[in-house]
Amino acid sequence: MTGSTSDPTAVTQGDRLDHWVSSYATRARSMTASEIRSLFAVASRPEVVSLAGGMPFVQALQADAFADMVASLIRDRGAVALQYGSGQGDVRLREQIASEIMAPVGIAAHPDDVVVTTGSQMALDLVVRVFCDPGDVVLVEAPSYVGALGVFRAYECDVVHVAMDDEGLNPVALEEAIARVIASGRRPKLIYTIPSFHNPAGVTQGPKRRSDVLSVAQKHGILLLEDDPYGLLGFDGPYVDGSAPRAIRADDADGVVYLGSFSKTIASGLRVGWAVAPHGVREKLVLAAESAVLCPSNFSQLTVSQYLATQPWTEQIKIFRELYRERRDALIDSLATLMPEGMHWTVPQGGFYSWVTLPEGLDSRAMLPRAVAALVAYVPGTGFFVDGSGTEYMRLSYCYPEPERIREGVRRLAGVIEGELDLLNTFGRTPNAISTKGSNDLVQTPPTNLA
């Protein structure tokens, strides 16, 4: 047996296994390992039906044509594609974004107003970097995109959630929230909204709602940050014919910063997005972008540009829309058939997500281990709120699994929910409450595939 010769008075400082623990910025304190994140490591296994991830179904792309196109790009323009580029982004791509891509959402912008970024996530990061000091108030929907909440948190913003209804951000609630912030002696810096096919809520602002929201922002002189990654992916209701909701930015070039992305219309792995901003803002975004990454990937930008120029991209979007409509149907039909009483969900007219409300007393975060053990995954609602609320919700995505797998996933999930209801019947229901256990771990550092 190994003996010990320790002297109880000799050792005063232990080992924290990280020499830099006292050097980290305050904002890094909440960057911690989390039980809930660990479960998503299991969700990546093929046995698990993941209704959690927001990964576009890139397998629907024409792989051979894509490969040939990339090969010719390198052959013909390799010296440009493999070189540094402009901090604002490739001018030809900016022209295509301005003249072709944003036309369906009604935006008429000059290519100089476009800043190409490494995914629209980077555009979001740059906007917040440029506008927000620690403690500045940002108004967001309740719920809101987990990746945006992570950015706001990283810049130490004070995030205020604003209620939504079936048509998205509620302008009356927005007005009230602004009044409360102003009454507290502060001025909101940004209103962040996803008006089309909301992530995670799955709802869409109609034309009047957009107008009302914009009016509130204009009245108070607050910059509106419009995030629109799914705008071209409508497939039902007013968008069944392929028309896209008109962007809020189309009606106010000076009061709105618009964020767009090729992640869902071409491929998320390319990491190409953009911002359209008033010129003063745009200049700062470019300077901030150069400071962050020098320039976005020239290779990715030229790939996108070449794709738009040579491939039938509008036809490809039709394929995506049809594919996602079919999967949405599989999800909604399965929910209607299999789920127990007391649940409801949104029926999206486009995009990737349905927002599900659980029977009273169920906590989606606490239930996740049971779901993963049953080989199905979802994102607990708490990930979409900064304050730990949202326990009664879950986000289900239908973008990636095939319809048959979606049905199987919902079947498994229904069994999990039944089991959890059984537990609640045994131990008693408590009112839906704030989750106190690591409630913000997804907001802090959302796993990439949940975005």
Next chain:
Amino acid sequence: MTNSRVLVLAGGLSPERDVSIRSGRRVAEALRDNGVEVEVRDVDDSLLTSLRTDPPSCVVPLLHGAAGEDGALRDVLDALGVAYVGSSADGCRAAFDKPSSSARLRDKGITVPRSVALPHAAFRELGAAAVLEAFTRSLGLPLVVKPSKGGSALGVSVVRDASELPTAMVGAFAYGDTVMLEEYIDGTEIAVCVIDDGIEVSALPAVEICPDGPFYDYQSRYTAGSTEFFVPARLDDTILAEAQRIAITAHTELGLRDLSRADLIVDVSGRVVLLEMCVAPGMTETSLFPQAVSAAGRDLGAVVSSLVDVARTRAHA
């Protein structure tokens, strides 16, 4: 035909998959640094075919949770005649089910916390409120609620007020069908790792665990910097010797082999209480076993490599 390659199994489908993958990478690197040829792979439905067609000289299972610690995988390895590092299937089963291992060790004179373990059906049939009230009265508050199987403190809560019990129960049942209610023991938390090279069973220096949070939960275990460790633990030599004796006794009594970790608490009176035995200790950058190995002046790769030799010899005996 067997080759010299060592196969590290990491991943699996348990909630500790991420921990297992990190343990696997760490051990693989440590073995490679000792000149061992290593392959790391996940556990899936192609594993058995692979073991048959291209058998490694030895498997190092670093799977946590049910698949790695309930003995099933090791039964399969035995059936295939593949050498592996670690406890046998029977040993795993003896340790993995916390209520039965606790009872067995209590019978051998080891101090363990008072506890009860009940499946959901028992609460349903007898009435949860009455059952919880009875056990709250007998065990006192605070008390620890945890799944009867599994590690990394997943599903574990320290309940300080009876009103927190229903939520804690639901949280623990999310990780398993049976839940333990355990007496809470206030004191210094330590871990004693045991190495059994087939000749001698020895205990490594005790690691004292001082988490910043209220207890050594998942976040404290896997966030570097959030727990302070003292190796050897800042306790009297007599207490440390007692902790090591208990770890070795538990290892032996449960029929474990090669390596294990005893999680213990030393209360204010100096009483050493065994919380549980782990047959698949974590090997991540923040795990306890590598710290104990290092404190003993040994190299992790060399230790695992020597256990690989033990396993190969055992398989060929």
